[in-house]
Amino acid sequence: MIKKFFLNIIANFILSKNKVIRRELESINQIFLDKMITKVTLQVLEIGPGERNLYSDRYNIENISINLTLIDANSDLISKSISKKLNTRIFKGVVPQDLSKFKEKTFDLVVCSHVIEHLSKEDGYILMYELDRITKFVSLISTPNGFSWQTPIDSRNQVDWYNAHLSSWTPHELKECGYFEQFGEVGPKSVFGPGAAAKFKINNFLGMSLGILYPLFQRFPNFMYAFSALKRHRIDSNDYLRKPPNF
Numbered sequence: 001m002i003k004k005f006f007l008n009i010i011a012n013f014i015l016s017k018n019k020v021i022r023r024e025l026e027s028i029n030q031i032f033l034d035k036m037i038t039k040v041t042l043q044v045l046e047i048g049p050g051e052r053n054l055y056s057d058r059y060n061i062e063n064i065s066i067n068l069t070l071i072d073a074n075s076d077l078i079s080k081s082i083s084k085k086l087n088t089r090i091f092k093g094v095v096p097q098d099l100s101k102f103k104e105k106t107f108d109l110v111v112c113s114h115v116i117e118h119l120s121k122e123d124g125y126i127l128m129y130e131l132d133r134i135t136k137f138v139s140l141i142s143t144p145n146g147f148s149w150q151t152p153i154d155s156r157n158q159v160d161w162y163n164a165h166l167s168s169w170t171p172h173e174l175k176e177c178g179y180f181e182q183f184g185e186v187g188p189k190s191v192f193g194p195g196a197a198a199k200f201k202i203n204n205f206l207g208m209s210l211g212i213l214y215p216l217f218q219r220f221p222n223f224m225y226a227f228s229a230l231k232r233h234r235i236d237s238n239d240y241l242r243k244p245p246n247f
Contacts, residue, residue, distance in 0.1 A: 184224025
């Protein structure tokens, strides 16, 4: 009984990012509805989804039409788990370089979940520069809080240098780049380490406590193992004309 309760709590906070994405898509759609534009297809880009479960099924929102674009260095991995519910395009490419193929303000929403830490610091700033250029409304970046060691060995036990972590990022650094809305993920840094693995055995009591307090922990991203950050863009913004830090 206790274990089931704990697993239900874990499932709920894993979905928290998806709830944020749904909320933002609904808000963007409302912008068009307020302008009496009722037949619009939102353009969504997900960068580096890899072989994990994609957000594509979670983008399937009633009364909202979505075109989903995916870009990854390994297009074979993502092609196996594409949702049939959405109109989806796949691009094989390396970020941030290949984001240049997209025109200015192409996407209404861009999701970049646990990608920026796989880039060098300089390329990470270039990535955010490109997000400013191609995003109309909202971009979301997720990353470990500080450096989290990860080997280049992927889940297939093959060497993939794109799998290694090369840089560290903090909530403060992303705020300096305009990502002011932030929330913590996974759990406290004192409990979780590299790979989001627990540093010690978590008993039922601690597990339930972490799950129950998770909504509170999310409000303090500086103390969490990982965090997500949102940036709201203006359609007429010229942010992309400014060079990012360390450029």
